[in-house]
Amino acid sequence: MGTLVPVLLCLTLLLGSTVPQETNNRSYSLTFLYTGLSRPTEGSPKFQATAYLNDLAFFHYHSKRKTAEPLGPWSQVEGMEDWEKESELQKAREEVFMATLNDIMDYYKDRGSHTFQGMFGCELWNNTASGALWKYAYDGQDFIQFNKDLPGWVPLDAAALTTKQKWEAEKVYVQRAKAYLEEECPEMLRRYLEHSRSPLDRQDPPSVLLTSHVVAGENRTLKCLAYGFYPPDMDLRWTLAGEAQKSEPKRDVFPSGDGTYQAWVVVEVPAQGRGPYSCQVEHSSLAEPLTVQWDETQEARG
Template identity: 70%
Template sequence: MGTMVPVLLPLLLLLGPAVPQETQAGPYTLSFLYTGLSRPRKGFPSFQAMAYLNDQPFFRYESEGRKAEPLGPWSQVEGMEDWEKESELQKAREDIFLVTLRDIMDYYKDREGSHIFQGRFGCELRNNESHAAFWRYAYDGQDFIEFNKEIPAWVALDPAAVNTKLKWEAEAVYVQRAKAYLEEECPGMLRRYLRHGRVHLDRQDPPSVSVTSHVAPGQNRTLKCLAYDFYPRGIDLRWTSADGAQETESGDILPSGNGYYQSWVVVGVPPQDRAPHSCHVEHISLAQPLTVPWAGPQ
């Protein structure tokens, strides 16, 4: 079995200091997703780091180019980050992360297989206060280890993670630095980013809404209300009948891939029901709720 490299402290030392700034109410989030592959292929590099602000892609780093690059509107914001310095930082994290992946594979005596190691960590600000934080890893899609800042301690969620926990907690500074990063340094970084780019996170774009129907022989008619190209994320969709009764509520809210969100809600209508039905839409960008009717089968 290989030796598990104590990845935690080098990562923590590379994360950088906090820079306090005032923010508005929020919520605002900063999160990072690291992905390492044991068998990279075209389009899927051995290591990728993605940073997100409020679920919006902020910057990307990949092992092929080894360069951190801002994404979307953030590429137009001057002084938000030193991208050369960030690239060097991500190179060091890449090396540590992939060594950890190989060490886990050694534990399971499988250096030839195809495996994936992922880490996700971040924090949230509400009313300028740190509200939530997380730091966890997964191996081959299964929970591996996570940090509980209330204990504080690393919690092993996989047999191989017991060795990782012992390595990372061999020195008390590992645990204290992890706690400090989640409670102080990450919120500080988020405040600094908000100072430069909050306008992009505070924008309000109203949803476009479409109502469609589909019916199969011998089945209920299915009505679908789709809201798309809206920002920020929160939205309320529901179908109502002619008497105003609420029939359904909105389901998942998903990124559209273009910096906006989409959501939809469906309801089944019996063939004999020809009464009007309406899709009720509420979003922060709308001065008043929007009602889009479905008048019945044509």
């Protein structure tokens, strides 16, 4: 099996060591996601890598173009990264990543259609390293992950035991993986933040839409939809005369496809109930919670 660890650790810190003065008491993350396909469909790359700052993709690489390209607002930023050097690094990672996929298939003696994915990165809270991850999956199932507290690789699949033995054959690789997660990745994230405050710290307030639906002889269902907001953290609840109502379990927040998010919450009330029912919305863009009252004569209100 190809030695994946050393290649992934060749993250030369191209950006120096200047540290931003503050992080606004917020959490920031840097995450790399790799995907390799043994039999890609026509027109699809066999390997691709995307780097994310928080939930926003800031560069992408794939096996057809062989170049790392900044995305979104970062395509207009000068000096954030040496993209030619980053492209060469991604080429090396692609080669070893795909070799690892092939070796796993050899272990199972199955040369069919398979997917290998890797994810690694770190998190800062108030400029202090607060979390890290490094893990792999094969065909959607956990394969192996790095535990920096041991430190060592933890196999989660039969074939991964062989991977662990090869990756830990030289102890220096384990120590370098630990150092990457605890030192190098957080330092890289601090540097990236110098060029990323505007897109990451932006505050887009939510719009709110209230709707209701009644089935004859049954209760009325009220739905509160909040949309167009960023960042994604959001709290929604229905209230009756200011008292919280028992709603459906809180739904996940979903991307809207335009860089913002949406979320909703529903509650069932007596069909003849007059309330007053209101939806309360809490978001970091709002100086105080936003309360929108449902009006039976006006089904939607923003």
